[in-house]
Amino acid sequence: MRNNPLPRLDERPDIRELLQPYCRLRRGEVWADPVSGHRVGCLDAANDQDVAKLMDGNKAIAAIHDPPYNLVAFEEQSNDGFIQWCQQWVKNGLDWMERDASLYVWLGADQRNGFQPLPDFMIMMRALPVVSRSFITMRNQRGYGTQRNWMAVRQELLYYTKGDPIFNVDAEYTDIPKILRGYYKKVNGRLTENAERSNSENIRAGNVWVDIQQVFYRVEENVSGCYAQKPLKCIDRIVRASSNVGHLIVDFFAHSGTTLLACEVSKRRCFTLDVDPIFCEIAIRRLENYRQTGRLGWQNSHPFEGDLSTQFAPPPETVEDGDDDSSTQRSVVPQSSLF
Numbered sequence: 001m002r003n004n005p006l007p008r009l010d011e012r013p014d015i016r017e018l019l020q021p022y023c024r025l026r027r028g029e030v031w032a033d034p035v036s037g038h039r040v041g042c043l044d045a046a047n048d049q050d051v052a053k054l055m056d057g058n059k060a061i062a063a064i065h066d067p068p069y070n071l072v073a074f075e076e077q078s079n080d081g082f083i084q085w086c087q088q089w090v091k092n093g094l095d096w097m098e099r100d101a102s103l104y105v106w107l108g109a110d111q112r113n114g115f116q117p118l119p120d121f122m123i124m125m126r127a128l129p130v131v132s133r134s135f136i137t138m139r140n141q142r143g144y145g146t147q148r149n150w151m152a153v154r155q156e157l158l159y160y161t162k163g164d165p166i167f168n169v170d171a172e173y174t175d176i177p178k179i180l181r182g183y184y185k186k187v188n189g190r191l192t193e194n195a196e197r198s199n200s201e202n203i204r205a206g207n208v209w210v211d212i213q214q215v216f217y218r219v220e221e222n223v224s225g226c227y228a229q230k231p232l233k234c235i236d237r238i239v240r241a242s243s244n245v246g247h248l249i250v251d252f253f254a255h256s257g258t259t260l261l262a263c264e265v266s267k268r269r270c271f272t273l274d275v276d277p278i279f280c281e282i283a284i285r286r287l288e289n290y291r292q293t294g295r296l297g298w299q300n301s302h303p304f305e306g307d308l309s310t311q312f313a314p315p316p317e318t319v320e321d322g323d324d325d326s327s328t329q330r331s332v333v334p335q336s337s338l339f
Contacts, residue, residue, distance in 0.1 A: 006225030006302040009278060015225075016278060022307045023277040024284070030054060031284055036264055038287070041273040042280045045089035045252035054273050055096045060250040061166065062102040062242040063093050064259050066230060067252075069108035069117060079116045083124050086117075089252055090128060096250065100163035102242035103130055106230065107156050111149070118156055130160040138209040138234060155230075171240035172204045174211045209234060221296035223286060223303065226256035226279070232296060235262040243268055256297075257283025261290055 009016055025031055025042040030053060032039055043050035067086060077085065090105075097103070109118040125132070136157035178201055185192065205211065212233045213219060221232050235258050239249055245267045251259035254274035260283050263270035274280050285303040289295060298305070 003300045004302065004305065005222075005300050006304075008227045009225040010227055018308060019278050019281075019304055022304055023281040025277050025280045027275075027277070028053075030056075031280070033287070035291070036267075037269045038260060038263065039271045040254060040260065040280050040284055041271075042275070042277045043273040044275050045092060045273060046085055048092050048095070050273070051089075051092040051096060051252075054271050055250070058248055058271070059096055059098045060101065060271065061098050061244075061247040062104070062239070063097060063250045063252075064104045064235060064238055065089075065093070065252050066106040066228060066255065068228065069110075079113075079120060082117050083120045086121055087124055087128075090125070093250065093252060094128065094130070094162065097162055098165075100165045101161070102165045102167075103160040103162065104238055104242075105158045105160075107158060109154075109156055111152055122158070125158070125160065130162050132158070133161050134159040134207050136207045136209060138212060157234075166242055166244060168241050168244070169204075171237055172206075173200050173202050174205050176203050176211055177201060178203050205237065209237075219297075220299050221258075222299045223256040223282060223297045224300070225302060226282065229256040230258050232258055232262055232265075235259050236266060239263060239266050239268060254283040255279050257286040260287055261296065264290065 007015065009019075025040070027042055028050075030039055030041040030043070039054060039056065041050070041054040043054055045051060067089070069082075090103075093103070105121075107118050107121055109115040122132075136159060138155040138157060139153060212231045223229055239259070239262050243249060246269070248269045248271060249259060249263050251270060251272040254260065254272040256279070257272070260270045260272050262268075264287055272283060274283070282303050286297065289298070289303070
């Protein structure tokens with residue numbers, strides 16, 4: 001496998017133009033997986049007819065959505081415009097969920113802009129027929145930095161329910177051993193501590209997930225070019241907690257295909273869409289590559305390496321020093337992971 005990662009595709013229209021001819025889907029088309037029954041559509045989540053086309057009469061037991069935080073089809077939106085767009089695709093999704101179902105939404109909180117769009121999204125959700133259940137934070141190993149503020153290293157995950165859905169608590173346990181004693185309470189008149197009351201030697205993830213690796217360039221599951229990829233481990237945790245084998249999961253923003261792959265590995269079905277044919281193709285190729293090789297991604301190569309001989313040279317990664325327009329940038333030297 002060559003050391004030839006794709007640069008961020010949202011920043012390189014020249015590379016996007018190179019990749020377009022290798023995409024099997026065009027706008028409005030759906031790929032139906034003949035092996036496991038997955039579906040991938042080059043469709044618009046905010047269009048109710050497109051969503052109906054993807055679902056094909058089926059309803060999902062859970063939805064896992066990771067919308068671009070202030071972009072719609074690569075075009076920057078105002079916060080109000082973004083929230084209106086979110087309201088439309090959330091409503092479309094709820095129409096195709098079971099009576100008892102779970103809804104997960106990854107969302108950003110920009111500390112330089114009133115923590116938007118997170119607060120306005122949460123307010124918008126209060127008017128919809130779902131119940132808020134948990135506000136989960138995942139530790140982002142890299143984040144973005146400044147010399148005059150706390151480094152932003154968190155990813156927000158909102159968990160909502162419709163009706164009374166499945167929750168498999170065993171999926172919540174991490175591989176972190178339980179070493180601290182405490183949380184005393186009386187059980188049948190006897191004072192007990194948490195280790196006595198648990199059937200597991202490991203701790204539960206709770207709503208602060210610190211056990212998941214996000215430095216993708218160091219791990220096999222990396223899909224270069226996909227700037228918003230989520231770790232397979234976190235999506236797998238959600239899938240196993242909120243569904244059983246054979247159930248249908250929906251994802252309106254396929255991107256790197258992580259939900260699709262997590263469903264394949266855990267023997268669920270996934271219906272996913274993306275308005276961008278390149279990300280649809282990446283998701284399908286990631287699934288096919290897993291079936292052929294057992295690999296979860298391409299690490300420092302990319303999904304189109306068999307079609308293109310181009311050697312890509314991405315610009316050096318930078319982080320901001322400062323909180324205002326006068327901030328400077330400096331190159332980042334990769335460091336060893338803490339996790």
